[in-house]
Amino acid sequence: MHMEQRTVDNSQDKNRLLILKVINSLGALIAIALAAYYFFGGALLVPIALTALTAVFVTNLIMGASFTETLQHLNDLTKKLNEKETLLKEVHHRVKNNLQTVSSLLSLQSRSVGDEKIENIIRSSQHRVVSMSMVHEMLYKRDDYTSKIDFKPYVEELCEYLIRSVKGNTHNITTKMDLGDYKLSIDTVIPLGLIINETITNALKYGIPGDSHGEIEVNLVKKGANGYEMYLGDNGIGFPEDVSPKTTKSLGLKLIHNLSRQLRGTLLRDTSKKGTYYQITFEEVIEGFNTLDS
Incomplete structure (x- = not known):
């Protein structure tokens, strides 16, 4: 999963939590208005509505607390995953650099020998090292880490x-x-x-x-x-x-x-x-x- 996508998902979770809080606030205002209406001579169905609103309000409070805890857990997991991806990227980068260093040493060694046969053997080894180095370089440059x-x-x-x-x-x-x-x-x-x-x-x-x-x-x-x-x-x-x-x-x-x-x-x-x-x-x-x- 891309880092950008995870950021978008977290933003959507925060938006859902905000909507839940707005619903709770509206519910509380409606409950207060109905209570005032009832105590000043309103309809007998008001207590039933108040009971239902109270149940919804309490349920939303419980769900909101659970949702907040879940959101925090997801944020913690996202942070840990980002840290692991950064570490993996650094590993590929260092492996690539180390292999390129080995390749450079082999190249220098091949130039210093006077035997053509030995020089060809060293250059062949250099090519093998480079073929592996390219893999780690491509992984290092990727935006995802699959x-x-x-x-x-x-x-x-x-x-x-x-x-x-x-x-x-x-x-x-x-x-x-x-x-x-x-x-x-x-x-x-x-x-x-x-x-x-x-x-x-x-x-x-x-x-x-x-x-x-x-x-x-x-x-x-x-x-x-x-x-x-x-x-x-x-x-x-x-x-x-x-x-x-x-x-x-x-x-x-x-x-x-x-x-x-x-x-x-x-x-x-x-x-x-x-x-x-x-x-x-x-x-x-x-x-x-x-x-x-x-």
């Missing part, structure tokens, strides 16, 4: 970063994306982001080498109540069909396989097209997920 991520802008920003990081600002890479309008939990987006990171990084480094023209594709569709299917890859040179996560020494391919399992999903390679394409069917993770070693 821990749901808009998947489309996240993937677009991640792909743009990876292409710029590997190929530079001038490149021959195009992107083709059909991601719908899905909001996924943080426990789902982080492993998906790492899968996308590994797939696209490998594509940009090995599948589409140098200044070659190439296309990166990422699609996502919903399957059933809680299932999804992600299709991603590149139209580059690809790699042999007999290479698998069990036989390869590539950490990236092993990560893609293990992260798919982490999402309780299945990973299939599409060999009908030129390049390297994967079809990953998975379920959204609502609670905490298992480690990569589980």
Whole structure:
């Protein structure tokens, strides 16, 4: 629930309490007028009306006291919820800053080594850190705190970063994306982001080498109540069909396989097209997920 909406609801509660007080005041005035009318020779039905008004008046007093107590309780809950939301926002902000610090340290480290192989390993680790940092940055910038991520802008920003990081600002890479309008939990987006990171990084480094023209594709569709299917890859040179996560020494391919399992999903390679394409069917993770070693 948004903070603004809760403020509106509290204002409506206060308005109801004010109306209740006005009714009580009018009831009291009418009761006084009827009492005066009766004592100065008014109709015999006046006592009945007075009794009814008194009952209404007492009932409203009791309800008003109960309503005031309930309103105070709601105000206390709203205050506590606002404090928790502020704390959660600060947590995401600090995690994002810490991950960005780690990314900067890795970037500095990669520039100081003389071995190209080690430099590539460090840069790959930096990309993984950035993919997680972007998630917390998006959560920090949200106005509500449902821990749901808009998947489309996240993937677009991640792909743009990876292409710029590997190929530079001038490149021959195009992107083709059909991601719908899905909001996924943080426990789902982080492993998906790492899968996308590994797939696209490998594509940009090995599948589409140098200044070659190439296309990166990422699609996502919903399957059933809680299932999804992600299709991603590149139209580059690809790699042999007999290479698998069990036989390869590539950490990236092993990560893609293990992260798919982490999402309780299945990973299939599409060999009908030129390049390297994967079809990953998975379920959204609502609670905490298992480690990569589980």
